[in-house]
Amino acid sequence: MINRIDEKFQELKKGGRKALIFYLTVGYPDMVTFMKLVTALENFGADLIELGVPFSDPVADGLTIQRTSEVALKQKINLKKSFLLAKELSKKSNIPLVFMSYYNPIYHYGLQKFAHDCKKTGISGVIIPDLPPEEATPLKNILKQDNVNLIFLIAPTSPQERMRMISKESQGFIYYVSLTGVTGAREKLSGTIKSSLHKIYRFTKKPICVGFGISKPSQAREIGKYSDGIIIGSALLNIVERYKNKRGLIKEVEKFTSEIKVALRS
Amino acid sequence: MYPNKKGRFGIFGGRFAPETLMAALSELETAYRKVQKDKTFQKELNGYLSDYAGRPTALYYAKRLTEHFKGARIYLKREDLLHTGAHKINNTLGQVLLAKRMNKKRIIAETGAGQHGVATATAAALLGFKCEVYMGEVDMLRQRLNVERMRLLGTKVIPVKSGTRTLKDAVNETFRDWVTNVKNTYYVLGSVVGPHPYPLMVRNFQSVIGRETKQQILRKEGKFPDALVACVGGGSNSIGLFHPFFHHQNVKFIGVEAAGRGLKTGKHAATLVAGKKGVLHGSFSELLQDENGQVHPTHSVAAGLDYPGVGPEHSYYKSIGRAKYVAVTDREALKAFHLLSEIEGIIPALESAHALAYLAKFAPKLSSNEIIVLCLSGRGDKDLGEVIKDYD
Numbered sequence: 001m002i003n004r005i006d007e008k009f010q011e012l013k014k015g016g017r018k019a020l021i022f023y024l025t026v027g028y029p030d031m032v033t034f035m036k037l038v039t040a041l042e043n044f045g046a047d048l049i050e051l052g053v054p055f056s057d058p059v060a061d062g063l064t065i066q067r068t069s070e071v072a073l074k075q076k077i078n079l080k081k082s083f084l085l086a087k088e089l090s091k092k093s094n095i096p097l098v099f100m101s102y103y104n105p106i107y108h109y110g111l112q113k114f115a116h117d118c119k120k121t122g123i124s125g126v127i128i129p130d131l132p133p134e135e136a137t138p139l140k141n142i143l144k145q146d147n148v149n150l151i152f153l154i155a156p157t158s159p160q161e162r163m164r165m166i167s168k169e170s171q172g173f174i175y176y177v178s179l180t181g182v183t184g185a186r187e188k189l190s191g192t193i194k195s196s197l198h199k200i201y202r203f204t205k206k207p208i209c210v211g212f213g214i215s216k217p218s219q220a221r222e223i224g225k226y227s228d229g230i231i232i233g234s235a236l237l238n239i240v241e242r243y244k245n246k247r248g249l250i251k252e253v254e255k256f257t258s259e260i261k262v263a264l265r266s
Numbered sequence: 267m268y269p270n271k272k273g274r275f276g277i278f279g280g281r282f283a284p285e286t287l288m289a290a291l292s293e294l295e296t297a298y299r300k301v302q303k304d305k306t307f308q309k310e311l312n313g314y315l316s317d318y319a320g321r322p323t324a325l326y327y328a329k330r331l332t333e334h335f336k337g338a339r340i341y342l343k344r345e346d347l348l349h350t351g352a353h354k355i356n357n358t359l360g361q362v363l364l365a366k367r368m369n370k371k372r373i374i375a376e377t378g379a380g381q382h383g384v385a386t387a388t389a390a391a392l393l394g395f396k397c398e399v400y401m402g403e404v405d406m407l408r409q410r411l412n413v414e415r416m417r418l419l420g421t422k423v424i425p426v427k428s429g430t431r432t433l434k435d436a437v438n439e440t441f442r443d444w445v446t447n448v449k450n451t452y453y454v455l456g457s458v459v460g461p462h463p464y465p466l467m468v469r470n471f472q473s474v475i476g477r478e479t480k481q482q483i484l485r486k487e488g489k490f491p492d493a494l495v496a497c498v499g500g501g502s503n504s505i506g507l508f509h510p511f512f513h514h515q516n517v518k519f520i521g522v523e524a525a526g527r528g529l530k531t532g533k534h535a536a537t538l539v540a541g542k543k544g545v546l547h548g549s550f551s552e553l554l555q556d557e558n559g560q561v562h563p564t565h566s567v568a569a570g571l572d573y574p575g576v577g578p579e580h581s582y583y584k585s586i587g588r589a590k591y592v593a594v595t596d597r598e599a600l601k602a603f604h605l606l607s608e609i610e611g612i613i614p615a616l617e618s619a620h621a622l623a624y625l626a627k628f629a630p631k632l633s634s635n636e637i638i639v640l641c642l643s644g645r646g647d648k649d650l651g652e653v654i655k656d657y658d
Contacts, residue, residue, distance in 0.1 A: 055559075055560065056429065056560040056561045057429070057434065057435075057438050057546060057547075057561050058438075059284065059438050059441040059442060059445070059547070060284045060286075060442075060445065062442075066428055070429075073560065078558035078560075079558065079559075080558075102545075103282055103545045104544045104545045104546060104553070104555065104559045104561070105558060105559035105560065106559070107543075107544060107545060107559065108542075108544060108555065108558065108559025109559065129284050129285075130282045130283060130284055130545065130548070131282060132281065132282070132283065132285055132288050134272065134280075134281060134288075135280050135281065135282055152285070153284075153285045154285060155284070155285040155286040155288075156286075157285075157286050157287075157288075157289050157290065157448060157449070158285060158288070158289060159289050162285075162288065162289065166285070177285065177286060180286055180445070180446060180447075180448060180449065181286075181445055181446040182442050182445055182446060
């Protein structure tokens with residue numbers, strides 16, 4: 001059976017569309033609202049959802065995701081619960097779900113069990129910012145048996161030979177990190193994204209999606225022009241944080257996502 | 267010789283870092299391998315170590331301490347006598363000189379007790395670097411003197427307010443800074459932890475402790491010691507002492523961790539005694555973590571031991587049975603702090619006091635023909651506030 005992520009990108013390619021990917025911290029601000037948010041994002045046209053499984057020491061994350069992770073951890077969100085929530089989501093929807101977490105919780109859970117549970121609960125891919133391809137062989141081999149993609153990141157600091165190697169290793173899509181830094185919404189994006197993407201496309205036919213820092217429709221429009229999709233996390237979580245206990249939350253999320261979507265598809 | 271090319275000590279170590287840092291880590295490894303063979307670099311480093319930092323440090327026969335325990339002959343390797351008051355300067359001089367070779371413009375570091383921060387600030391001042399040090403807010407309070415020392419040395423101390431607000435989170439913040447400023451910034455990691463090549467590089471810079479000890483003990487006793495004892499937080503002073511003796515199987519290694527308020531209370535930092543395998547701060551090693559793989563908050567009266575991880579080489583030594591790891595409580599360490607002050611006239615760092623505390627359990631079991639060398643990794647001036655507070 002074809003992996004849902006691969007299927008999604010084929011479908012997008014046929015339609016000549018770019019992928020709109022959102023990141024949410026699992027269980028943020030609380031479990032019920034989180035589930036509502038995922039459903040809402042799908043309804044508003046998201047193509048893929050990254051579910052951030054919180055870790056106590058998120059070294060690749062900026063303040064927003066540090067805060068949301070801390071809240072999620074206080075609510076005792078762990079991998080086991082994340083799998084349960086994923087299973088619920090998969091029952092109602094066909095949107096590809098990807099886990100984003102750090103390596104330690106996954107290692108501790110047990111690689112074999114992790115892979116099986118991904119398959120059982122409809123997790124189609126995994127992104128682990130502190131697991132470069134050099135250290136990923138054991139997990140990759142195990143995930144392969146359960147048809148779960150292991151998605152790797154390329155950074156602006158990656159030299160050509162790493163771009164080539166990571167393009168080869170990454171499954172589903174390639175996650176291009178738009179900036180030299182941690183996650184978090186930015187006013188301005190780097191001027192070198194276009195040329196870097198150009199270089200990577202010389203090594204691969206796989207889709208490349210760009211994340212880290214994207215917060216505005218104008219940025220989505222710009223990046224959409226020369227990539228296969230965009231990933232937004234912190235900017236969305238900032239809205240969730242601002243409206244978390246207010247009635248207007250879903251409306252605000254809709255407003256933001258539709259603006260991004262319009263920009264991306266224009 | 268370990269680690270292997272991938273930075274592995276047996277199964278431990280490796281390079282679990284964000285992609286943004288992978289090229290920088292390779293660059294660092296290449297630059298380090300180059301200066302290892304570079305005689306000019308080694309000469310310059312050795313010059314600073316002797317004329318500036320005060321090496322070689324004394325190997326002192328602690329006669330009254332020996333008489334007190336009525337067992338093995340106890341020698342203290344006096345790293346506390348070094349400039350800035352602890353072994354940390356061995357590593358920071360090496361790394362900051364390397365940063366200069368690599369044409370980096372800016373130095374960053376994490377610190378727990380502040381000793382590594384001070385040692386980095388010192389090397390940065392000496393070699394003309396702009397320096398910023400991340401320190402947990404909790405540690406800034408309990409090690410105020412070191413905060414002021416760093417400021418005097420021209421370093422900016424950045425308070426870390428996330429997570430546990432101690433060393434672990436200071437390391438997180440320093441990594442985040444490095445991820446952001448990797449092009450012009452050199453990260454001076456303070457212990458034998460982190461992604462490859464840090465555990466290798468820091469170990470080699472600290473091995474001067476063990477190399478000197480070898481020569482000195484042969485001169486004084488005509489034989490190698492029976493046991494080496496040192497405290498283990500991240501594990502740099504202990505690896506520095508142990509490593510040169512690795513192939514001398516008759517020399518026992520004993521690493522002393524912080525049992526804090528007691529291992530059963532969960533309020534401790536005894537990673538090798540009570541941890542499980544996992545990945546933190548770039549390497550695969552033993553780690554204090556909960557049932558979900560979340561890193562455990564730690565506790566120790568000694569800020570420099572208050573860390574949930576440990577260097578991968580120690581995990582390797584433990585796995586092959588080369589070293590034994592034990593833990594002593596805050597209370598035992600404080601007792602040893604006073605003992606050494608009173609009977610030897612040496613005020614030890616609270617970190618080193620953990621190693622000293624283990625002597626009470628260990629030294630009396632040995633005969634007077636046997637020799638223990640203990641690494642007195644730092645002096646205790648910085649801890650007076652904490653110790654006095656404890657008795658109020």
